Amino acid sequence: MSTIAMPAPDQAILNRKEEVVAALRAALPAELVISDPAETHAYECDALTAYRCPPLAVVLPRTTAEVAAAMTVCHAHGIPVVPRGAGTSLAGGALPTADSVIISTLRLRGYLEIDTDNRFIRVQTGVTNLSVSGELDPHGFFYAPDPSSQLACTIAGNIAMNSGGAHCLKYGVTTNNLMGATVVLTTGEVIELGGTEMGPEGLDLLGLICGSEGQLGIVTEAVLRILPKPEGARPVLIGYDSAEVAGECVAKIIRSGVIPVAIEYMDDVVVRAVEDFVHAGYPTCTAVLIVEVEGSPDEIDHQIALIREIADTLNPVEFREARNGDEAMAIWKGRKSAFGAMGRINDYMCLDGTVPVSQLPYTLRRIGELSKEHGLEVGNVFHAGDGNMHPLILFNANTPGDLERAEAFGADILRLCVEVGGCLTGEHGVGVEKRDLMTVQYTDDDLSIQMAVKDVFDPDWLLNPAKVFPLQSSAAHRSAEAR
Amino acid sequence: MTVQDEMLAPASEQELSEVIAEAHARRTPIGIFGGGTRIEGRSPEWLTLSTARLSGVVTYEPGEMTLIVRPGTSVSEIEEMLARENQSLAFEPADLRGVLGGNGTPTIGGVVAANDSGPRRLRVGACRDHLLGVRFVDGQGRILKNGGRVMKNVTGLDLGKVMCGSFGTLGVLTEVVMKTLPAARATETLALPGLSVAQAVEVFSVALATPYDIAGAAWRDGTAYLRIEGLDRQVPYRSEKLRAMFRNREIDQIDAEGTRALWRSLRELDHFAGTAAPLWRLMVRPTDAGAITGRLAALGGAFSLDWGGGLIWYCGPGSGTQLRAALPSGHATLIRRGGAEGPAFTPPPPVVARLSDQLRRTFDPARILNPGLMDA
Numbered sequence A: 001m002s003t004i005a006m007p008a009p010d011q012a013i014l015n016r017k018e019e020v021v022a023a024l025r026a027a028l029p030a031e032l033v034i035s036d037p038a039e040t041h042a043y044e045c046d047a048l049t050a051y052r053c054p055p056l057a058v059v060l061p062r063t064t065a066e067v068a069a070a071m072t073v074c075h076a077h078g079i080p081v082v083p084r085g086a087g088t089s090l091a092g093g094a095l096p097t098a099d100s101v102i103i104s105t106l107r108l109r110g111y112l113e114i115d116t117d118n119r120f121i122r123v124q125t126g127v128t129n130l131s132v133s134g135e136l137d138p139h140g141f142f143y144a145p146d147p148s149s150q151l152a153c154t155i156a157g158n159i160a161m162n163s164g165g166a167h168c169l170k171y172g173v174t175t176n177n178l179m180g181a182t183v184v185l186t187t188g189e190v191i192e193l194g195g196t197e198m199g200p201e202g203l204d205l206l207g208l209i210c211g212s213e214g215q216l217g218i219v220t221e222a223v224l225r226i227l228p229k230p231e232g233a234r235p236v237l238i239g240y241d242s243a244e245v246a247g248e249c250v251a252k253i254i255r256s257g258v259i260p261v262a263i264e265y266m267d268d269v270v271v272r273a274v275e276d277f278v279h280a281g282y283p284t285c286t287a288v289l290i291v292e293v294e295g296s297p298d299e300i301d302h303q304i305a306l307i308r309e310i311a312d313t314l315n316p317v318e319f320r321e322a323r324n325g326d327e328a329m330a331i332w333k334g335r336k337s338a339f340g341a342m343g344r345i346n347d348y349m350c351l352d353g354t355v356p357v358s359q360l361p362y363t364l365r366r367i368g369e370l371s372k373e374h375g376l377e378v379g380n381v382f383h384a385g386d387g388n389m390h391p392l393i394l395f396n397a398n399t400p401g402d403l404e405r406a407e408a409f410g411a412d413i414l415r416l417c418v419e420v421g422g423c424l425t426g427e428h429g430v431g432v433e434k435r436d437l438m439t440v441q442y443t444d445d446d447l448s449i450q451m452a453v454k455d456v457f458d459p460d461w462l463l464n465p466a467k468v469f470p471l472q473s474s475a476a477h478r479s480a481e482a483r
Numbered sequence B: 001m002t003v004q005d006e007m008l009a010p011a012s013e014q015e016l017s018e019v020i021a022e023a024h025a026r027r028t029p030i031g032i033f034g035g036g037t038r039i040e041g042r043s044p045e046w047l048t049l050s051t052a053r054l055s056g057v058v059t060y061e062p063g064e065m066t067l068i069v070r071p072g073t074s075v076s077e078i079e080e081m082l083a084r085e086n087q088s089l090a091f092e093p094a095d096l097r098g099v100l101g102g103n104g105t106p107t108i109g110g111v112v113a114a115n116d117s118g119p120r121r122l123r124v125g126a127c128r129d130h131l132l133g134v135r136f137v138d139g140q141g142r143i144l145k146n147g148g149r150v151m152k153n154v155t156g157l158d159l160g161k162v163m164c165g166s167f168g169t170l171g172v173l174t175e176v177v178m179k180t181l182p183a184a185r186a187t188e189t190l191a192l193p194g195l196s197v198a199q200a201v202e203v204f205s206v207a208l209a210t211p212y213d214i215a216g217a218a219w220r221d222g223t224a225y226l227r228i229e230g231l232d233r234q235v236p237y238r239s240e241k242l243r244a245m246f247r248n249r250e251i252d253q254i255d256a257e258g259t260r261a262l263w264r265s266l267r268e269l270d271h272f273a274g275t276a277a278p279l280w281r282l283m284v285r286p287t288d289a290g291a292i293t294g295r296l297a298a299l300g301g302a303f304s305l306d307w308g309g310g311l312i313w314y315c316g317p318g319s320g321t322q323l324r325a326a327l328p329s330g331h332a333t334l335i336r337r338g339g340a341e342g343p344a345f346t347p348p349p350p351v352v353a354r355l356s357d358q359l360r361r362t363f364d365p366a367r368i369l370n371p372g373l374m375d376a
Helices: A011-015 A017-027 A037-043 A064-077 A129-139 A155-161 A205-209 A243-256 A268-278 A297-312 A325-336 A338-345 A357-374 A402-419 A435-441 A444-457 A471-482 B013-026 B075-084 B108-114 B159-163 B197-207 B234-245 B256-267 B286-299 B320-325 B350-363
Strands: A057-059 A081-084 A101-104 A111-115 A120-124 A178-184 A190-194 A218-225 A233-240 A262-267 A287-294 A318-321 A347-350 A378-383 A391-395 B030-033 B047-050 B057-061 B066-069 B131-138 B143-147 B171-179 B186-192 B216-220 B223-230 B252-254 B279-283 B302-306 B311-315 B331-336
Touching: A011 A017, A017 A057, A017 A064, A037 A057, A037 A101, A064 A081, A064 A101, A064 A178, A064 A218, A081 A155, A111 A129, A120 A129, A129 A155, A155 A218, A178 A205, A190 A205, A190 B350, A205 B159, A205 B350, A233 A243, A233 A297, A233 A325, A243 A262, A243 A287, A243 A297, A243 A357, A262 A268, A262 A325, A268 A325, A268 A338, A268 A378, A287 A297, A287 A325, A297 A318, A297 B234, A325 A338, A338 A347, A338 A378, A338 A391, A347 A402, A357 A378, A357 A402, A391 A402, A402 A435, A435 A444, A435 A471, A444 A471, A444 B143, A444 B159, A444 B350, B013 B030, B013 B047, B013 B131, B013 B143, B013 B171, B057 B075, B066 B075, B075 B108, B108 B171, B131 B159, B143 B159, B143 B171, B186 B234, B186 B256, B197 B216, B197 B223, B197 B234, B197 B286, B197 B302, B216 B256, B223 B234, B223 B256, B252 B256, B279 B320, B286 B302, B286 B311, B286 B320, B320 B331
Parallel strands: A057 A101, A081 A101, B030 B047
Antiparallel strands: A111 A120, A120 A218, A178 A190, A178 A218, A233 A287, A233 A318, A262 A287, A262 A378, A347 A391, A378 A391, B057 B066, B066 B171, B131 B143, B131 B171, B186 B223, B186 B252, B216 B223, B216 B302, B279 B311, B279 B331, B302 B311
16 A cells, blocks of 8 residues: 555546547557557556556657647547656656556657757657667767666656756756757647757746656657767775765865766665675775766876865775776776665665755765664665765565555655755656655745646646646645636 | 936845735836846836845855855856855856946846856856756745755756746746856967858867867857866867867967956957947857858848857847848847847747746736836
């Protein structure tokens, strides 16, 4: 039994399933619409697997026009629509309801234009994040945002969730790398926002769409900013016996003027787990930092020397510099297998609350105390340069009550993040997972204006139901409007 | 009586909220003033509201690269404070006093309201990319917040993005959270004289395809400029690499001091100081700049380029209709009216216009905040 409530499906819609499916098949090539429960099984959940529900039907359009046709049908029939990329959301951002039609972007797979002179790529949004950089590779360019699900996740999902990644300390998140978008509105109308130029004009609707979690429309094509590939990159590993000192090291590196592309942090729980799993050869200490810098070999040496100077003033347990590609891989190996290593111990829940960097040591200490209070173990592995935490709460999904305890612990951690000046989610999105915690971060008025913005784009609230806004808040907002 | 004498200057968010709530109830239009560097588009009939007393730094944490500041704070005060920690507002807020003719002082609130970004926007993004959070009072007098003080935040809709560049038509800012970045330790400029616009854009496209973090690519009076920035040892290395790439062209090296003066002058549009004709900002695909400037030359007037050719500044008699017709894609914004007729902003397509209009009504139901400023 899980604790996040979903609204009861509209029985009238469930009764009209055949009619809705027929209307979709009339508007689109029939093979793009699937409704047999055996076929829609794969769409019952995303990466937040504790929550699942079969949708009414799934549509797999190949073009903007087909997405628009599907939206038009759903709008005319008053059917909720759940937009879905690859289904890698950790927050339940693509969780269907029984009365909803999923519109998937998976078959929007075209690379439309690569223009290195004007430094953009135009794609259909069902392409995967990693494949965009793959397309650009022969041209010497790459696409910067790199969420850890980049092998599977789509650009559509990245835009919906404003995805980040390990390298956003230097390159920013999706919104900073998105130049334009083709958006299908709930009515089926299609709009173009931004474009191939460096500045949109008028109100920045593109900035509003990015990170709106499918609440405002479906992005079918995107113009992405591309960057020349760096000459090289190299990590160093720094170990400390105290979280405070590791936090101080992060702040000092940032203040020094070196901007690493990534500063990753792993605590002792995670380090032990990865050592047992992949034997990465990490030092056994309270905090391990991986700092990666980019440039020519000489530039890298220079930056690493500056970082070493800083690290050494704080008496590290170890300072390990990768001297070649193999050593670099060895340093990254543990970090990259951290989630898998934790998964070997038990089921885990991964949160992504973000805190001001200066609050990292305090937040880590409090998470340790909360861990004892809730009786569940937690490991911390995160992007330290921007304070984006990733506490992994270990629990056993087969033990009755464990999921609920993990969720309660998670909620306490997120409240803590807000309390110290941070936010509920740095890159995963609110989805259903953090929906009911929104009132911790925002006042009723703060939420009310966001919901009023949704009203503008989706007056009937058909898009991605029961996500982002607490059910109580949205019910109150909508009944106030109806008066 | 000068405008200043009649100005309301609330000293707190609460006072501001009361002023706007009353104006909302009475449907009294309000013109919002930051530093008073842009005074076009306001009617003398309006109530005028200054953010001057909503000023001061709330917190600045160099180790977190975050600055929380009230909107009436002057940009120069912020830049001096950041410089003491070797940091800066990396997007280089544009200072257009020299061409706008206002005698005020640019404020951070004005910069955010206009999404003003200077030459380094090419590499690091615009003002909106460095805005982490906002507090503001909407058109009904509600005190609202969005975003936060951390660099990664996807909690709810990103209203900071629409506030940035909304020219005060959605609300009055009371606090902005900006991302600060380390200032470059070293800098240098390569100047390539005797280039047409098309040749300059070719140079830019080649240079910007390198990993050398070009932090400025501008052209004026036949010379293309490439700004190089980085750590002490990066700059000479990058400079040498770039000079080798363009060894068939004449290249002058401009040292750090000269570089700072040059890019300040480019950012402030010194070359258009003292002119009176309409001044336009054209956002284009860089490789279209050659053809577009050819059309501008036929209309008369002068132009310069920034952002690797993606931004064309045009000062001349060409009308909005003529300019917009000259662009294969992108848009033209009137920065200084100079007697020009017609809309300052490119009219959006109908559905986008409808959404924008409904958004404005959502934030400001009585349409009292700088009404019509963005469709003037």
